[in-house]
Amino acid sequence: TKLTGIVQSKFSTSEAANSFEDISTYNNFYEFGTGKADPHENAQDFQARPWTLEVAGHAEHTGRYQLEDFIKPYTLEERIYRMRCVEAWSMVIPWVGIPLAAIIKKTAPTSNAKFVRFETLNDPQQMPGQRSRVLQWPYREGLTMAEAMHPLTLMAVGLYGQVLPNQNGAPLRLVVPWKYGFKGIKSIVKIEFVEKMPETTWNMSAPHEYGFYANVNPNVAHPRWSQARERRIGSGLFASKQETLMFNGYAEQVASLYEGLDLKRNF
Amino acid sequence: MNSLKQIRFVWKPVVFALCLLPALKAVGDTFGWTGDLGANPVEALQDHFGNWALRFLMIALAVTPLRQLSGRNWLSRFRRPLGLFAFFYALMHFLVWLILDQSLLWQAIKEDIVERPFITLGFVAVLILLAMALTSTAGMRRRLGRRWQQLHYGVYLAAILGVWHYWWQVKKDISEPLIYALILSALLGYRLFRRWHRTHRHG
Numbered sequence: 278t279k280l281t282g283i284v285q286s287k288f289s290t291s292e293a294a295n296s297f298e299d300i301s302t303y304n305n306f307y308e309f310g311t312g313k314a315d316p317h318e319n320a321q322d323f324q325a326r327p328w329t330l331e332v333a334g335h336a337e338h339t340g341r342y343q344l345e346d347f348i349k350p351y352t353l354e355e356r357i358y359r360m361r362c363v364e365a366w367s368m369v370i371p372w373v374g375i376p377l378a379a380i381i382k383k384t385a386p387t388s389n390a391k392f393v394r395f396e397t398l399n400d401p402q403q404m405p406g407q408r409s410r411v412l413q414w415p416y417r418e419g420l421t422m423a424e425a426m427h428p429l430t431l432m433a434v435g436l437y438g439q440v441l442p443n444q445n446g447a448p449l450r451l452v453v454p455w456k457y458g459f460k461g462i463k464s465i466v467k468i469e470f471v472e473k474m475p476e477t478t479w480n481m482s483a484p485h486e487y488g489f490y491a492n493v494n495p496n497v498a499h500p501r502w503s504q505a506r507e508r509r510i511g512s513g514l515f516a517s518k519q520e521t522l523m524f525n526g527y528a529e530q531v532a533s534l535y536e537g538l539d540l541k542r543n544f
Numbered sequence: 545m546n547s548l549k550q551i552r553f554v555w556k557p558v559v560f561a562l563c564l565l566p567a568l569k570a571v572g573d574t575f576g577w578t579g580d581l582g583a584n585p586v587e588a589l590q591d592h593f594g595n596w597a598l599r600f601l602m603i604a605l606a607v608t609p610l611r612q613l614s615g616r617n618w619l620s621r622f623r624r625p626l627g628l629f630a631f632f633y634a635l636m637h638f639l640v641w642l643i644l645d646q647s648l649l650w651q652a653i654k655e656d657i658v659e660r661p662f663i664t665l666g667f668v669a670v671l672i673l674l675a676m677a678l679t680s681t682a683g684m685r686r687r688l689g690r691r692w693q694q695l696h697y698g699v700y701l702a703a704i705l706g707v708w709h710y711w712w713q714v715k716k717d718i719s720e721p722l723i724y725a726l727i728l729s730a731l732l733g734y735r736l737f738r739r740w741h742r743t744h745r746h747g
Contacts, residue, residue, distance in 0.1 A: 307716070311717035313582070501662055503659075503660070506652070511583065514581070
């Protein structure tokens, strides 16, 4: 389905976007299987509509919303972002979405809200990957309030001007372009404002390999592989990897969020 | 045609052709004739060759148990070619990594081999298989005498390192490396049991 009323964003990169095929057939979405081709194969019948979103925690306007009603007041923006996976590959993706900051402002969090925590749908009937205990379900993620309010942080509902494909996290997913892709939690059913740093799925699974922040950082290697370079999907068999940029190339906009933080320890 | 000739002129070429199929499939997929390599062709080729290296190692290691259990001694004639195919696929896996993945950037390659334990394991396994492949001729076997056998026991270590390398490489879902680990345990367990059985019978 085509989305209407989309405006272009000044935050878009001018780099060439990956093909729709690459973006929608090469996915990490363990709820639909651990292989890269599994989500495309297993998410076709997933019911992303109707969808209920719960807003909870330290905020004035909490409650359960129909997703369509929830996003109606906002203007959709197309944002072409680099996406860097923790597995050292990357893509350029034309998302369509709403800045998370706009949603948060309307939700009116109280002063107790220090972090935002997100939760994916837990439905093994529809999500065959959840029938195996490869991760602890439901998938959960989190951001500091400052990260969540940053103008680059996006709640995506579309891709290439169309409604988001199921395998890319329909109907609602988080996009934080300066962080590794696993922070981009998919098929979100709950947004909660909390006081303490929330538990996050990959960190729970392997704390020495995946931190809470998960900022793209070429100087901090994953314990098992280097993060200095990345393979750009779609560059072909004979292209060499390209250098990974600090904060995935968004350092100018986001480095100030982490002033005084030891990024080697807070990886 | 006697059976020796039959093995040499019929069965060996047949097995050889079968063993080449995964390589042909890789070539066909690369050029889009038999399928395609998907969004990340380098990773797809690396995984393909790595998987077949492990499969051929398991197949080569299964020859001796099968021969002993079935009493079909002619099976041993397939041990060397199967082992060489395991080396061939491991070498392809290594070369795809070296050339296509790392683009022959020696500094990064050295760093990976030294600092990333799972790559160290795979690299050592390839070196062992290389040493075995280079000494696999009858002439080298004669020349090396008892040391030849010692060197070629290295296949056990190479297989363990290969499976361990795969296990360590996957992010979370260990189901496939687990299958290799179970098969390898059975193949090595059989040998240990046989050895224990023999020493106890004679002891």
